Amino acid sequence: MPAIFRNHLGKILWGLVFASVPFMTRDEYYIHLLIMAGFYILAVEGLNLIVGYVGELSLGHQAFLGIGAYASAILSIRFNIPFLMSFIAAGITGGLVSFFLGYITLRLRGAYFVIVTLSFAGIMHLVAVNSDTLTGGPLGLGGIPGAGIGIGEWQVRFSSKTSFYYLIFALVLATLYLCNRIVHSRLGRACIGIRENEVLAESVGISAFRYALLFSVMGGILASFAGSFYAHYVTLVSPEIMSFPQIVTMLLMLVIGGRGTVAGPVIGAILFTIIPEYLRIAKAFKWPVYGVLLIFAILIIPQGIMPALRGLWTQYGSYFKFLKIRSKVNAHHP
C-alpha cells in the first residue's frame, strides 16, 4: 500500500462509508438526518475554531447561521441570484459581520467576549423578528429556490435528498480538509500557543488579537455557509435558526465530541443529530437531558470523546500493531 493510503487509511474508510450511505438505504429519512448532521458539522467546525483553538467562548455563533441563511434567502428570492452566487455572498456577509464583531470584542476577551457575542445574537434575533419587510418577521421567509449549479443550458439541480446529501458531503469534506490544514499549519500552532499561554505567545511576536480575529472570521464564514445551505435545503428560514437553543446544541456537539480536534465536531454533530431522533418518545425531556449531559460531560470527560478515544489508543494501541496504522501523537487538546 502506498504510504499516503496507509497514513490516511481511517479517514478514507470513513469517507467511503459515508459516501455509500445512499446506496445502503432507500429510506429518505436517514438521508435527511445525515444531511442535517452535515449542516451541523460545518457550523460546529466553525465554532470549534473559536472555542477550541482561540479558547474564547462564543455564544453568538448561531447568529452567523441566521446571517448566512437570511442573506441567501433574500438574495435568491428578491434578486433571483443563482445558488452558487448567493452561497458565496452569504459567506462573505458572515465574514464581514464576524470581522466587525471580532474587531470590537476580541481586544477584551474572557467574560466580555462571552457576553457581547450573546447579546449580538440576541440583537440579530430581534432584527429577524421585527423587520418584517426584510426578513418576513416571526414567520420567516418561505419559498426559497432549491440549489442548482451551472451556466445556461448546463444545469445540475439538487432536487432529491440524495443529491443534497452529496452536496453537503462535498462541503463537509472541503471543510474538514481546510480545518485540518489550518490547525496543523503555523497559523494553528500560533493559535494554540495563544490559548495555552497568551503572554508567552505575545512575547515571541504572535499578535493574539490578529490570530483570534482571523480564526473568528473563518468560524463566521463556515457558519454562514452552513446557514446558506440550510436555507436552500429546507427552503424556509425563520428566526428560530438563531435562537439560543441552537447554540446550546452546537456547544453540546462540540464539548462532547471534543473541542480543539478536527474530528470531535464530526462525532458530536452525528451523535446529537441521530440520538435525539431515537428519543422521540421522551421529546419533552430532550432539553433537560441535554442540560444534564452538558454538565456531566464537563465533569467526566472534560476534553470530549475524541481526545478520550485518542488517549485509549495511545494506551492500548500497541495491541493493534500488526495493522501498521501510524498513530499520530496529537497534543492539540485544550
Place this chain on the structure above:
Amino acid sequence: MIEFLQQFVNGLIIGMTYSLVAIGLTMTFGLMNVINFAHGEFYMLGGFIAYYVVALMNMGFYISALIAVLATMVGGLITERLLIRRLRGRDILTTAIVTIGLSMFLQNTGFIIMGPIPKSIPSPFEPVPIYIGQITVAPARLLAAAVSIIIISFTHLAYNYTKVGRALKATLQDRDAALLAGINTNTFNMWTFAYGSALAAVAGVLLGAMFVVTPFMGEAVIAKAWVVVIVGGLGNIMGAVLGGLLLGVAETLGAGFISAGYKDAIGFFIVILVLFFKPTGLWTKSTS
C-alpha cells in the same frame, strides 16, 4: 413632560429589579470568576415557587414570597457546594458551559411542570393605581421599589460597614491575601452565591406579581443583568446597582420614544459603547 417623568419612574422601578439580579451575578464573578448563566433560573425559581405556594397551598402573598426566596437560597447553596466548587480554577469557558447546562435543565424541567401557559402570582393589592402628583404607580410596582430600596441599602451598608462585608471586600480584591488573613473563602463563596440567588429570587417574585411567571423568564433577564454587570464594572456591587437603574431608564425611555420592538437591543448598544470608551465600567475609578 409628565409622560417623560412617568416613563422615567417606571424605568427606575424596573431598573431596581435588574439591579437585584445583577448584584448576585457581579459578586459571583468577582469572587469565583464564574459567568453564572443559571442565575436567571434562580430569578425564575423565585416567581415559580411563589406562584405554586400561593396557588396550591393557598398561603398569603408575603409568606409564599418568603418561602420562595428561602427555597431558592437553599438551591443556591446546593448549586455552589455540588457544582461550582468542583470547578474551582477552571477557565471561564468551562464554568460557563456547565452553568448553561444547569440553566437548560432548570428551565425545561420548569416547562414540563408548568406547561406553556404563563401564570400570574395573585397580587395582594387592588388593581387601583396610586397617584403621586400627576404620576401614577401601580401598587405592585410601589412594593417592588420599596423592597428593592431596602435590600439594596442593606447590601450597601452590610458590605461597607460590617466585619463580614469588609472581609468580602478583601476577598474580592485579593483572594490569597484574604486567605492569609484567616478568611474562610470557601464559606464566603457559598454564602455569597446563596445571597445572590436569594436576591434574584426576590426580583423574580416582585416581577412575577407585576407581570407573569413563565419557565423561560430568566432568559430575558440574564442577558440584561450581564449588561448591567459590564456597565457597572465586573465585580463592582454598587456599580451594578447604578448600572441597573441606567439600563431600566434607558430601556423604558427607548421603548416609549424610539421603538418598542427594539427595546431589548438598547442594552447591547450601551455595552458596546461602554466597552469602547470605558471597559472597566462606568463607575470604576481608574486604578493606574
